[in-house]
Amino acid sequence: MRRLLLPLAACFLTAASERAFDREIMVLTIENIAATAGPTGVRRIDPAVVQAMRKVPRHRLVPEGVRAQAYANRPLAIGYEQTISQPYIVALMTHLLDAEPDHVVLEVGTGSGYQAAVLAELVRQVYTIEIVEPLAARAKQQLAELGYRNVTVRAGDGYAGWPEHAPFDRIIVTAGASHVPKPLIAQLRPGGRMVIPVGRTSNTLDLTVIEKDRSGRLKRRKLLPVAFVPLTRSRG
Ligand code: SAH
Numbered sequence: 001m002r003r004l005l006l007p008l009a010a011c012f013l014t015a016a017s018e019r020a021f022d023r024e025i026m027v028l029t030i031e032n033i034a035a036t037a038g039p040t041g042v043r044r045i046d047p048a049v050v051q052a053m054r055k056v057p058r059h060r061l062v063p064e065g066v067r068a069q070a071y072a073n074r075p076l077a078i079g080y081e082q083t084i085s086q087p088y089i090v091a092l093m094t095h096l097l098d099a100e101p102d103h104v105v106l107e108v109g110t111g112s113g114y115q116a117a118v119l120a121e122l123v124r125q126v127y128t129i130e131i132v133e134p135l136a137a138r139a140k141q142q143l144a145e146l147g148y149r150n151v152t153v154r155a156g157d158g159y160a161g162w163p164e165h166a167p168f169d170r171i172i173v174t175a176g177a178s179h180v181p182k183p184l185i186a187q188l189r190p191g192g193r194m195v196i197p198v199g200r201t202s203n204t205l206d207l208t209v210i211e212k213d214r215s216g217r218l219k220r221r222k223l224l225p226v227a228f229v230p231l232t233r234s235r236g
Helices: 002-012 016-040 046-054 064-069 087-097 115-121 131-144 180-185
Strands: 076-079 082-084 102-109 125-130 150-157 168-171 188-198 203-210 216-228
Touching: 002 216, 016 087, 016 216, 046 087, 046 115, 076 087, 082 180, 087 115, 087 168, 087 188, 087 203, 102 115, 115 150, 125 131, 131 150, 131 203, 150 203, 180 188
Parallel strands: 102 125, 102 168, 125 150, 168 188
Antiparallel strands: 076 082, 188 203, 203 216
16 A cells, blocks of 8 residues: 555645655654553454544545645644544544444534544444534435445534434544433444543543443543544534
C-alpha cells in the first residue's frame, strides 16, 4: 500500500514545502498507533469493519470544503462546530462494538452520517439521532443518495435514546458524555454492548465499553483516552 501511495502523492504535490500537511498526517498516524495499540489490546481491526470502511465513500458524507482530506487519518470539521472522528477511531469504535449482521444498532451523534453508513454495511438496521437539525437533515439526504435504506435518521436529543425501537443490540455514542445516560443503559438489550466516550470534560474522555449480561448486570471497561465534541442536551 505504501509503495502505491507515495508516488501518487508525489504526482499531486511537487514542492517540498507543500508536503507539510502530508507529514502532519504521517506523524499523527504514528502517534495514534503508538498510543493505542498497547492500551486497547486491539492489534487487528475486524476484517468486516475494514471492508465496510473500504466501501463507504467518506468523501460524499463530509462537507465539500474538506473533501480533499476525507481519507486522511484525522478528524474533520463538518460545520456547526462539530467534527467527524478520524478514520482510525471510527474503525476502533466499530470493532469494539462487535456488531453482527442481524443486529439493530442505535447511534447517538449522527454528524456527517459516516459512522452510520459504516454500521449500515455491517448490520440489519441503524437508528441514528442528531441534535443539530441541519446536520441531521444533511446526513439523511446524503445517506439516501448513497442508497442506504437501513439507516433511519432523526433530529433530537439522543440522551433519551429512541424508546420506540428499543431494545438495541448495540449502542454507539459518538459525542463525549460526562456520564452514561440512564435511558441508553435501559434501552440496551441484555447481552448487548455500548461503546461511548465518557469523562468529566471533552479533554479527559475515556473510550468506554459497557456490556450488559443476560441477567442485566453491567461490566465497564475503559480502553483509551480520546477527544470528542461534547454530548449536549436540549433545553426543556
Ligand atoms: N458519528 C459522526 C460524528 C459525530 S460528531 C460522524 O460519523 O460523522 C458528534 C455529533 O454528536 C455532533 O454532530 C453533535 O451535534 C452530536 N450530538 C451532541 N450531543 C448530542 C445529543 N444529545 N443527541 C444527539 N446528537 C448529539
